[in-house]
Amino acid sequence: MSLRITLALSAALLASASLTSAPAVAAEGTPHPPQEEWSFSGPFGGFDRAQLQRGFKVYREVCASCHGLNRVAFRNLGEPGGPEFSEAQITALAAEYQITDGPGEDGEMFDRPGRPSDRFPPIYPNEQAAAAANGKAPPDLSLIAKARTYERGFPLFILDIFTQYQTQGPDYIHALLTGYTEPPQGFEVPAGTHYNAYFPGHVIAMAKPLSDGQVTYDDNAPATVDQYARDVTAFLMWAAEPHMEQRKRIGFQVMIFLIGFALLLYFTKKKIWHEVEKPREIAEGKDPAQTSL
Amino acid sequence: MSGHSTYQPSHPAARWLEDRLPILSLAHASAVAYPTPRNLNYFWTFGAILTFMLVVQIVTGVVLAMHYTAHVSMAFDSVERIMRDVNYGWLIRYMHANGASMFFIAVYIHMFRSMYYGSYKAPREVLWILGVIIFLLMMATAFMGYVLPWGQMSFWGATVITNLFSALPIVGEYIVQLLWGGFSVDNPTLNRFFSLHYLLPFMIAGVVVLHIWALHHVGQNNPAGIEPKSKDDTVPFTPYATVKDVFATVCFMIFFAWFLFYTPNYLGHADNYVPANPLVTPAHIVPEWYFLPFYAILRAIPSKLGGVIAMFGAIAVLFVLPWLDTSKVRSAAYRPLFRQFFWIFGAVCILLGWLGAKPAEGIYVVLSRIATFYYFFHFLVILPLLGFLEKPRPLPASIADSVLSKKKLFGGGTARLGGATAAPDTKA
Amino acid sequence: MVSSGAWRYGHFDLGGATNRACFRAFARRCHPLLAARCPDEPTLAKVTDVATTHPETSAEPTRRDFLYIATGAVGAIGVAATVWPFIDQMNPDASTLALASLDFDVSQVAEGQAITVKWRGKPVFIRHRTAKEIEEANAVQPNELPDPLARNENLEADAPATDANRAAAGKENWIIMLGNCTHLGCVPVGLSGDFGGWFCPCHGSHYDTAGRIRRGPAPENLHIPPYAFTNDTTIRIG
Numbered sequence: 028m029s030l031r032i033t034l035a036l037s038a039a040l041l042a043s044a045s046l047t048s049a050p051a052v053a054a055e056g057t058p059h060p061p062q063e064e065w066s067f068s069g070p071f072g073g074f075d076r077a078q079l080q081r082g083f084k085v086y087r088e089v090c091a092s093c094h095g096l097n098r099v100a101f102r103n104l105g106e107p108g109g110p111e112f113s114e115a116q117i118t119a120l121a122a123e124y125q126i127t128d129g130p131g132e133d134g135e136m137f138d139r140p141g142r143p144s145d146r147f148p149p150i151y152p153n154e155q156a157a158a159a160a161n162g163k164a165p166p167d168l169s170l171i172a173k174a175r176t177y178e179r180g181f182p183l184f185i186l187d188i189f190t191q192y193q194t195q196g197p198d199y200i201h202a203l204l205t206g207y208t209e210p211p212q213g214f215e216v217p218a219g220t221h222y223n224a225y226f227p228g229h230v231i232a233m234a235k236p237l238s239d240g241q242v243t244y245d246d247n248a249p250a251t252v253d254q255y256a257r258d259v260t261a262f263l264m265w266a267a268e269p270h271m272e273q274r275k276r277i278g279f280q281v282m283i284f285l286i287g288f289a290l291l292l293y294f295t296k297k298k299i300w301h302e303v304e305k306p307r308e309i310a311e312g313k314d315p316a317q318t319s320l
Numbered sequence: 321m322s323g324h325s326t327y328q329p330s331h332p333a334a335r336w337l338e339d340r341l342p343i344l345s346l347a348h349a350s351a352v353a354y355p356t357p358r359n360l361n362y363f364w365t366f367g368a369i370l371t372f373m374l375v376v377q378i379v380t381g382v383v384l385a386m387h388y389t390a391h392v393s394m395a396f397d398s399v400e401r402i403m404r405d406v407n408y409g410w411l412i413r414y415m416h417a418n419g420a421s422m423f424f425i426a427v428y429i430h431m432f433r434s435m436y437y438g439s440y441k442a443p444r445e446v447l448w449i450l451g452v453i454i455f456l457l458m459m460a461t462a463f464m465g466y467v468l469p470w471g472q473m474s475f476w477g478a479t480v481i482t483n484l485f486s487a488l489p490i491v492g493e494y495i496v497q498l499l500w501g502g503f504s505v506d507n508p509t510l511n512r513f514f515s516l517h518y519l520l521p522f523m524i525a526g527v528v529v530l531h532i533w534a535l536h537h538v539g540q541n542n543p544a545g546i547e548p549k550s551k552d553d554t555v556p557f558t559p560y561a562t563v564k565d566v567f568a569t570v571c572f573m574i575f576f577a578w579f580l581f582y583t584p585n586y587l588g589h590a591d592n593y594v595p596a597n598p599l600v601t602p603a604h605i606v607p608e609w610y611f612l613p614f615y616a617i618l619r620a621i622p623s624k625l626g627g628v629i630a631m632f633g634a635i636a637v638l639f640v641l642p643w644l645d646t647s648k649v650r651s652a653a654y655r656p657l658f659r660q661f662f663w664i665f666g667a668v669c670i671l672l673g674w675l676g677a678k679p680a681e682g683i684y685v686v687l688s689r690i691a692t693f694y695y696f697f698h699f700l701v702i703l704p705l706l707g708f709l710e711k712p713r714p715l716p717a718s719i720a721d722s723v724l725s726k727k728k729l730f731g732g733g734t735a736r737l738g739g740a741t742a743a744p745d746t747k748a
Numbered sequence: 749m750v751s752s753g754a755w756r757y758g759h760f761d762l763g764g765a766t767n768r769a770c771f772r773a774f775a776r777r778c779h780p781l782l783a784a785r786c787p788d789e790p791t792l793a794k795v796t797d798v799a800t801t802h803p804e805t806s807a808e809p810t811r812r813d814f815l816y817i818a819t820g821a822v823g824a825i826g827v828a829a830t831v832w833p834f835i836d837q838m839n840p841d842a843s844t845l846a847l848a849s850l851d852f853d854v855s856q857v858a859e860g861q862a863i864t865v866k867w868r869g870k871p872v873f874i875r876h877r878t879a880k881e882i883e884e885a886n887a888v889q890p891n892e893l894p895d896p897l898a899r900n901e902n903l904e905a906d907a908p909a910t911d912a913n914r915a916a917a918g919k920e921n922w923i924i925m926l927g928n929c930t931h932l933g934c935v936p937v938g939l940s941g942d943f944g945g946w947f948c949p950c951h952g953s954h955y956d957t958a959g960r961i962r963r964g965p966a967p968e969n970l971h972i973p974p975y976a977f978t979n980d981t982t983i984r985i986g
Contacts (some may be wrong), residue, residue: 070582098400132856144534144846170400173585174593193581196590208938224660227603267593270410272401278581285574288826291819292567298812299559303358310724383837407840408833566823 059225060195062203063257067264068194070279073272074265076262079110081244082262085255088242090168093161093233094148098169099266105143106273109265122147162219163232172196172260172267196267199225204256207235214286216228327353350536355554356561357542359723363433364540366426372569373423374528378521380416387671388468390514391506395470396595414584418464421587422576424610427455435664436639439541440651445642447534450527452638457524459611459635464517466608468490469473471592476605478505484618487628504598544722545651546713547638548713553719591656605681612676617695619680630692637699644699646707649715659712664697849986851978854922862938864927869983871935872929872973873946873959874983881957882920883945885911893945893969894961900972904921908968914958924957924983931966946970 066075083104086096101121104112112120126148129136150165151157157164166174176195179187186192202225210222214232223231237252248254264273267275272296305315327345331334387406389398426462431451434440441686467478482499486492499506540547546697548554555561579586587609589604594607605616637644650660672691678684716722719746850867854874856905857863862875890896890908895926897906906912918924927935934950941947942963943956953964960969975985 098397098404100843100846104841106842142849144843165845170593174590176590187584188578188586193583193585274410274414274581274584278577281576281577281581284822284826284829285570285577288819288822289567289570289574291815291822292563292570295815296563296567297722298815299563303555303560306720307723379834383834386838387841401841401843405843407836407839407841409837409841411833412837 029118039236044125052317057177057225057229060198060225061194063201065194065197065261065264067271068192070191070275072106072275074110074261075249075316076111077246078258078261079265081116081248082110082258082265083110085237085242086168086221087244089236090259091150093150093157093165095150095165095167096169096266097149097167099145100144101141102143103269105242106269108271110262112151116145121145136174136246154198161232165233168266169265172200172264172268175199197264200260201256203231203258204237205253272285323471337564348605350532350557351562352556352558353583354536354557355548356540357548357553357719358559358560358563359542359719360540360561361543361545362564362568363429363437364542366433367535368565369426369572370423370674371432372427372572373419374521374524376419377416377423378525380419381521382519383524384416385518388514390511392470392510392596395468395510409579409624414580416465416577417529418579418584418587420465421579421606421608421610421693422572423458423634424462426572427458428610431455432666434541435665436652436659438543438545438645438647438652439545440642441553441650442642443538444534444541447531447538448642449639450534454524454527454531455689457520458529461517461520462608462610464513464629465503465518466512466592467596467673468512469515470596470601472594472596472600473592473605475590475596475598476508476601477607480605481607482509484628484631487625497619503710507597537701541650542719543651543653544716544719545649545654546719546722550670550720560737569630585609602618606677609673609677611626612674613672614676616672616676617666620685620692621674630696635696638697645703647710647712648707649712654713655710655717656713658706659704661698661702665695668694668698755904764902822857845986846915849984850972851984853980853982859921863959864925864935867973872985873923873925873927873938873970875923876940877915877923877957878919881944882911882915884913885956885958885960886961887954895961895968897969898972901974902972902976909958909960914960914972915967919977922983923957923959924985925970925972929953929966930961930968930970933962934971942972 066072086094091264101117101124104110104120105114105117119157119301121143124139124141124145124147126139126145127136128139131137151160173196177199181194185194203223206223206225208223208224210216210229214222214229216222220230220232221234222229230303237255239252242255243249244250268274301315308315329338329344334344348418386401386410387398387402389395402413406411406412434448434451445593463477463481469476482505483501485495487497497503498508499509501512540557542548549645589606589608591605594602606612614631614634618631620629623629647658649655652662668691671687672695674682675688675691680688764828780882783890786942847868850865850872852865852874854876857874857876859876860878860881862873864871864873866872888911888937890910893909898908898909900913902909902911902917912920914923916924929936929948929950930950931953933949934948936946936948936953938946941954943954945957945959946952946955948964949964949968953966954962955970958960958969959972961967975983978984
């Protein structure tokens, strides 16, 4: 017994000793994004509708000039669990976009105003065009909040199971958007690229996208880079996981059910095994009448 | 499954069927009357949990196949449509993706339980070998399933793993092209992986039937590692084992639901949310967690062919485990030395898993080599020698005896080793 | 409820008497595997001897039964709730339900001509009828028809199958219908059949110039989808 514990301890020590250097190696000197507070973290966390609506505004007025949102349909913006724009707002919004449809009777493709059932049209006809226009193709943002992460390292990666920490992606995006700082002394930033404190390797093709006062909010939220970054990140998290609220809601119901069912089964099991367990209990000096349910 | 039974159903319709197809007595003999050792602990419920997980994976998989498109230009999109548009698609897809991990968690516990209690020893060698075959099929299925979403990790995982075969002399290149159906992982690869990913689970189900058949033929091992001798040593499968299995399965479902509903992407990899790009490899590619120990062994050997041989050898050695372990005593409860080596081995496996996720450089390579060496050393040297060097503790006269006198026997270790009598909530 | 004899094997009477009887039968006969090891008495004989010294269990069958029934019922609810997502996933998904309506410019369809467009994966007939065809259609009384109802989604469900109820509102030279035979879904051929309308070659259903079933196995008139003229020449289906 004690040997086992010693072994486990030494294994843990060995692991942590070699792990202290691990994050540095893995992230090549890039600091971890700070852990932000999000309305959607934790088992009961949901989206803040106003924040999603503001975030969509930032996406539309800033990000959308280069980054697509191809997997999101206009109708999604009105669905429960999302920004929940009204039907009229969505119809009007969709109509502002030109969607390629067809072929028409003349055999040619044609453009028509968007409808709620359409998805956001691509910004560039193909990836080559996107790369040609920007030097490097700007990634589509539909899944970006789930497609970006950073190494959590030991022991965080184990604790994350219990704390349900799931927001590496949003933390990283927020850090990236607010991470355009002056390069440290002697850091060579190649032409056409920019310095970012949180981008792996620090050299990013995207220029600083946000500046204070750039987007006019309809509510009283502060018009700062930090707030913009926060809002657009929340919006992108929703875009990547539009059913998150439903998932957590059903999850809670399932958990309650399973725990209740497990308790019932536990007592049923105890009841059924009661007779079998008696000889042992007597041998251990217990009174089976006391352990009866 | 346990042969002829004298069971006769009472209902006339049931008797009519029974006279023509003795399926009721078969079910009765295997699922009701089948005698199980009364001292089984909760580690013996993982067979039921694994059966449950196999059913979950097949059901969710069949459903996903209704919506999935196995084409390189549509696979990623079709998975995203499942996640966004299909009714409860997110639930079913997350269930399938996390279910694979749960399946492996359960199978690893099941395997380590076998190793701890010597369940692979005579007369259960074939039972064990069938289990290793199931494990191999599971790995193949999981690997091909991971390719289907056609994300970056799918693509590069498929590329790296299929390239393993290129290590074979002379025929290597040919075999790799055969697997790919081209000069790289591409549409033909995706299509055949989809086909095989759908086929293999049913093969697993078939081998599971053999596995259970073998189990019911030789009877279950138990924490004491001695055969039941009298009626006092066993209880009928139903209701005793049934209710315990159901209880344990529901507890396992709570664990499953935790991941499924609250951290559904924890066990996955962010890069798989980026569509596959044959021109860019992700900075840090790792297989799914359940392959990590084997991946670490692969990388520990500084030769391409050697690494591949070591990796496959790590699984192959399991096939001969029943003959490598020379001890006559099954259960580690009565093998003081083996017990310690068992835990060291378990720690080495976890260490290998952790190393598999680390970049192959510096200290990690050294540690990988030490751990790989120990992995094989355990099977090829320690186990054969222990049978001769170790002095086992005296075995109890019967299972019933071991239950009644357990306190005396195990001292502080009661909670861990104590058969059916341990508090259920500490185990499940 | 449980006699002392039955109770020897009776801690699992979830299924009541049958289950108990089964188990007793088992215990008496013994499974062969078991028989090899315990040729004479049932497995739990010794265990249950202990039970007889503590008869408290037989005094509370109700509580025990309640526990088993409650557990079984909760399990059944769980299974039922789990089944639903696996059925519902087969229903049309969100993108299908949101499928766009179809705009079509009918100005190119000359009188006496018909065109077929695809809407929700199904053919839609758009026919520009001649005055003679309209006249023919008007000559029939709805109550003489095999199906007297209009089957027009833009009207009440019980609207009669007059030609006015079948044709486009206020534009009786236009008729717009789903192009699937109401028998088994084949696509009828236009400008043919005994009534000058449509004829389904699969099983011989004849439709008239208003798309009403006149003869053959089809039970209903051709269905009319929801649609509207958005201007003089454009219809929006859906």
